[in-house]
Amino acid sequence: MARAKQLRSLKTRERLLGSAREFVSDVGFEELRIEDLVSTVGVAKGTFFAHFKDKDSLMDILIAERINALLDDMETVHNFDSVEHVVASIMPLLMFISSERYVFDIFLRLSGALAVEEIGKIAETIYRYDCILIDRLKSGPFRQDISAELLSEGIQAFSVSSIALSLCALHSEQNLENRLVIQLNAWMCPS
Amino acid sequence: MARAKQLRSLKTRERLLGSAREFVSDVGFEELRIEDLVSTVGVAKGTFFAHFKDKDSLMDILIAERINALLDDMETVHNFDSVEHVVASIMPLLMFISSERYVFDIFLRLSGALAVEEIGKIAETIYRYDCILIDRLKSGPFRQDISAELLSEGIQAFSVSSIALSLCALHSEQNLENRLVIQLNAWMCPS
Amino acid sequence: MARAKQLRSLKTRERLLGSAREFVSDVGFEELRIEDLVSTVGVAKGTFFAHFKDKDSLMDILIAERINALLDDMETVHNFDSVEHVVASIMPLLMFISSERYVFDIFLRLSGALAVEEIGKIAETIYRYDCILIDRLKSGPFRQDISAELLSEGIQAFSVSSIALSLCALHSEQNLENRLVIQLNAWMCPS
Amino acid sequence: MARAKQLRSLKTRERLLGSAREFVSDVGFEELRIEDLVSTVGVAKGTFFAHFKDKDSLMDILIAERINALLDDMETVHNFDSVEHVVASIMPLLMFISSERYVFDIFLRLSGALAVEEIGKIAETIYRYDCILIDRLKSGPFRQDISAELLSEGIQAFSVSSIALSLCALHSEQNLENRLVIQLNAWMCPS
DNA sequence: TATGAATGAGCGTTCATTCAT
DNA sequence: TATGAATGAACGCTCATTCAT
Numbered sequence: 024m025a026r027a028k029q030l031r032s033l034k035t036r037e038r039l040l041g042s043a044r045e046f047v048s049d050v051g052f053e054e055l056r057i058e059d060l061v062s063t064v065g066v067a068k069g070t071f072f073a074h075f076k077d078k079d080s081l082m083d084i085l086i087a088e089r090i091n092a093l094l095d096d097m098e099t100v101h102n103f104d105s106v107e108h109v110v111a112s113i114m115p116l117l118m119f120i121s122s123e124r125y126v127f128d129i130f131l132r133l134s135g136a137l138a139v140e141e142i143g144k145i146a147e148t149i150y151r152y153d154c155i156l157i158d159r160l161k162s163g164p165f166r167q168d169i170s171a172e173l174l175s176e177g178i179q180a181f182s183v184s185s186i187a188l189s190l191c192a193l194h195s196e197q198n199l200e201n202r203l204v205i206q207l208n209a210w211m212c213p214s
Numbered sequence: 215m216a217r218a219k220q221l222r223s224l225k226t227r228e229r230l231l232g233s234a235r236e237f238v239s240d241v242g243f244e245e246l247r248i249e250d251l252v253s254t255v256g257v258a259k260g261t262f263f264a265h266f267k268d269k270d271s272l273m274d275i276l277i278a279e280r281i282n283a284l285l286d287d288m289e290t291v292h293n294f295d296s297v298e299h300v301v302a303s304i305m306p307l308l309m310f311i312s313s314e315r316y317v318f319d320i321f322l323r324l325s326g327a328l329a330v331e332e333i334g335k336i337a338e339t340i341y342r343y344d345c346i347l348i349d350r351l352k353s354g355p356f357r358q359d360i361s362a363e364l365l366s367e368g369i370q371a372f373s374v375s376s377i378a379l380s381l382c383a384l385h386s387e388q389n390l391e392n393r394l395v396i397q398l399n400a401w402m403c404p405s
Numbered sequence: 406m407a408r409a410k411q412l413r414s415l416k417t418r419e420r421l422l423g424s425a426r427e428f429v430s431d432v433g434f435e436e437l438r439i440e441d442l443v444s445t446v447g448v449a450k451g452t453f454f455a456h457f458k459d460k461d462s463l464m465d466i467l468i469a470e471r472i473n474a475l476l477d478d479m480e481t482v483h484n485f486d487s488v489e490h491v492v493a494s495i496m497p498l499l500m501f502i503s504s505e506r507y508v509f510d511i512f513l514r515l516s517g518a519l520a521v522e523e524i525g526k527i528a529e530t531i532y533r534y535d536c537i538l539i540d541r542l543k544s545g546p547f548r549q550d551i552s553a554e555l556l557s558e559g560i561q562a563f564s565v566s567s568i569a570l571s572l573c574a575l576h577s578e579q580n581l582e583n584r585l586v587i588q589l590n591a592w593m594c595p596s
Numbered sequence: 597m598a599r600a601k602q603l604r605s606l607k608t609r610e611r612l613l614g615s616a617r618e619f620v621s622d623v624g625f626e627e628l629r630i631e632d633l634v635s636t637v638g639v640a641k642g643t644f645f646a647h648f649k650d651k652d653s654l655m656d657i658l659i660a661e662r663i664n665a666l667l668d669d670m671e672t673v674h675n676f677d678s679v680e681h682v683v684a685s686i687m688p689l690l691m692f693i694s695s696e697r698y699v700f701d702i703f704l705r706l707s708g709a710l711a712v713e714e715i716g717k718i719a720e721t722i723y724r725y726d727c728i729l730i731d732r733l734k735s736g737p738f739r740q741d742i743s744a745e746l747l748s749e750g751i752q753a754f755s756v757s758s759i760a761l762s763l764c765a766l767h768s769e770q771n772l773e774n775r776l777v778i779q780l781n782a783w784m785c786p787s
Numbered sequence: 788t789a790t791g792a793a794t795g796a797g798c799g800t801t802c803a804t805t806c807a808t
Numbered sequence: 809t810a811t812g813a814a815t816g817a818a819c820g821c822t823c824a825t826t827c828a829t
Contacts, residue, residue, distance in 0.1 A: 069821085070794070077819085134382070169404075173396065179375060180372045184367075248804090257811085258811040259813095260811050417789095448789075449791055450790080450825085452789055452790070452791095454826080455788060517763070550787045559779065588750065596741045604812090630799090640814065651799090791828105791829100794824100801816100803815100805813105807813100808810100
């Protein structure tokens with residue numbers, strides 16, 4: 024009963040996702056229009072909503088994909104040898120999330136699980152990100168008086184805070200990185 | 215004559231603000247509609263926009279008012295004798311900002327100055343908040359290896375991060391406070 | 406083998422009908438959704454349309470069933486001894502048809518034969534209703550200057566008209582019965 | 597405060613109505629599309645909904661207009677000298693209402709007042725129709741044992757019933773008129 | 788017979804904001 | 809300053825029906 028689904032359905036879904044990816048790289052996340060999407064793919068609007076609950080749900084998937092790609096890169100780094108190293112490793116991720124206010128908004132909205140049973144894709148990446156960080160932090164040259172888990176929480180808090188600031192007119196990308204290095208040094212290597 | 219006009223103008227503005235405050239306390243910030251507001255006050259829509267640049271601008275004022283009232287309370291505390299004390303002092307503020315996702319969104323958007331010349335009201339409260347914190351932190355029993363300014367930045371980062379989490383379904387208010395105590399202990403009193 | 410298939414087919418049809426009856430008694434005719442129906446029964450949407458021409462066709466069957474049950478009751482009355490008696494006898498039927506605007510709509514749409522060859526179930530009940538009425542009217546204490554057939558037409562006209570009115574907000578069930586007694590007295594017993 | 601409305605607003609409303617009338621005469625009531633309407637008139641969709649509650653509300657106005665025009669004609673007849681005369685007088689109206697099933701549906705739905713305070717336009721025409729009928733019936737050569745009001749109710753009941761039948765495939769316009777003459781003779785001139 | 792993905796086309800909605808008067 | 813009509817553009821929705829497998 025849940026069998027014959029795969030072939031056509033999956034293909035349609037992939038076509039929608041593929042086209043959506045193109046739109047995003049062309050005009051950005053915020054400018055993606057469902058209407059354009061379905062007309063480009065050549066399916067009915069109803070078909071879109073049969074595959075995705077709503078626009079946010081599509082965004083959740085697309086943004087999570089990008090985050091996961093960045094996490095893949097991050098995972099190739101097996102050790103953090105300094106705070107600067109940590110910051111350099113997570114900067115691509117922060118750059119992406121702060122690339123559009125819209126992306127940051129979606130990220131903030133969907134980063135927490137809406138309900139236990141329906142963990143979104145972005146929420147999953149947060150978890151994965153946390154795991155990666157924690158693993159690398161355990162063996163790093165950082166303070167040992169608190170757990171790696173807590174250490175990770177702090178990194179995320181300072182990251183979000185920095186992104187929020189960077190989305191205001193006065194604060195540039197360079198400032199973001201500098202500020203973060205200072206803050207994380209104070210957080211991770213108190214003298 | 216010009217004076218009289220100014221007076222009337224001020225009165226209209228005040229009536230709009232007063233009515234807006236009532237709407238907010240009745241239905242919350244998010245549910246405030248310009249349309250309802252002007253029809254209650256008895257002026258035209260255009261009049262609203264003659265007095266306020268846009269809806270955000272009104273929200274900026276209303277939310278800043280509330281924050282300032284909470285900061286007034288906070289100012290009556292002249293010393294922080296522990297991290298718990300810090301958390302207890304700032305909790306009312308955090309509760310307010312996390313009371314509605316909409317308030318948090320506005321807060322995040324307007325907390326940074328949009329441009330040097332047009333510092334918003336919320337941005338001013340952030341500055342004031344920062345000053346209050348820094349002042350109290352200087353004399354508190356906290357780590358001395360970093361500046362009070364940096365200490366304050368961390369408090370704000372953990373606060374924002376905690377609020378964001380608390381706005382997700384899985385995280386309650388109690389958790390917010392507990393989590394914050396743990397985090398700020400690690401931040402402010404590294405052993 | 407063909408028999409077995411036929412049996413299974415009949416069973417599916419019966420299951421669909423049975424489940425539909427439950428839905429109707431739970432949520433009413435209008436709220437019945439084919440989607441809910443098939444998922445409850447555990448068959449695909451297409452299967453429904455293999456058994457029923459369209460949704461109206463199912464409704465035709467379900468509504469006709471109910472009407473026939475009410476006609477069964479009506480048939481136990483063998484004589485009409487007054488207009489009040491007539492009205493009391495047909496009231497259950499009118500109550501059912503006016504129970505939902507949707508039922509009335511379907512009834513109106515399907516009460517006339519769409520084409521000679523495809524007389525619907527409801528159309529058949531109309532015919533049966535007419536026969537019952539005509540039979541009872543022949544021996545009743547009613548005007549004799551016109552045929553029982555015409556008498557019956559009038560009863561139906563006044564009935565439909567009364568139902569239409571009762572489906573408007575201002576008119577209640579009680580009014581329906583009162584109005585009908587007055588009208589039918591004038592129709593059936595002109596002095 | 598309710599002053600400056602008239603000029604532009606009324607003109608826009610008239611343009612919408614005028615264009616709607618054209619659409620209706622071109623493609624019929626059912627085929628009128630709000631989207632086509634606003635794009636033809638050159639206003640935004642929001643403008644339509646600022647002037648009319650919904651599509652039904654527009655239909656109510658358009659159909660009521662037509663009915664009123666037919667009632668204007670009917671009003672030029674000051675006496676009914678026979679049942680045939682009555683039928684001939686109301687036939688244009690019946691023809692219009694039965695011209696599209698959609699029109700009949702709207703008519704049935706909106707002919708009753710939804711609530712005391714919001715009498716629709718069609719409901720008003722029904723009232724007007726009733727008044728006209730009653731007035732002419734008083735002096736006609738019809739039965740005197742019942743009130744003109746009741747007489748009118750019967751005419752309307754037989755009319756609606758006849759229209760409903762005529763909208764079924766088997767029944768033509770000619771039949772409608774013939775049937776009605778027979779029925780109304782029995783109703784209005786019982787021997 | 789059975790499947791279930793896809794269709795389709797329009798409606799109503801939203802409401803801050805603008806602009807001609 | 810004040811007015812208020814008009815804008816706008818996309819979203820979500822609906823859900824019976826079809827059709828290729």
